[in-house]
Amino acid sequence: MNDREQKLKGRIRELEESKSAMIDYLKLKVTLQDWHAVMDASCDIREIDSELKALNKIINTDTSS
Numbered sequence: 605m606n607d608r609e610q611k612l613k614g615r616i617r618e619l620e621e622s623k624s625a626m627i628d629y630l631k632l633k634v635t636l637q638d639w640h641a642v643m644d645a646s647c648d649i650r651e652i653d654s655e656l657k658a659l660n661k662i663i664n665t666d667t668s669s
Contacts, residue, residue, distance in 0.1 A: 608666075609663065609666060612659055612662060612663055613663070615659060616656060616659050616660065616663075619652050619655055619656050619659070620656070622652055623649060623652045623653070623656070626645050626648050626649050626652065627649065629641075629645055630642060630645040630646065630649065633645060
């Protein structure tokens, strides 16, 4: 694994940890019926998912070539 792949995989790990924390936060805010925070958390999760998808696509492209 080259340095670029290591950095990409490190970023993916960071994003996955952030996503997990945001999901826990989202669940808490649903319980508290804090709908503004639910909306904000869901947008953050969507952005994390988008970045994860892009990074995984890059890694899969790199390893298949």
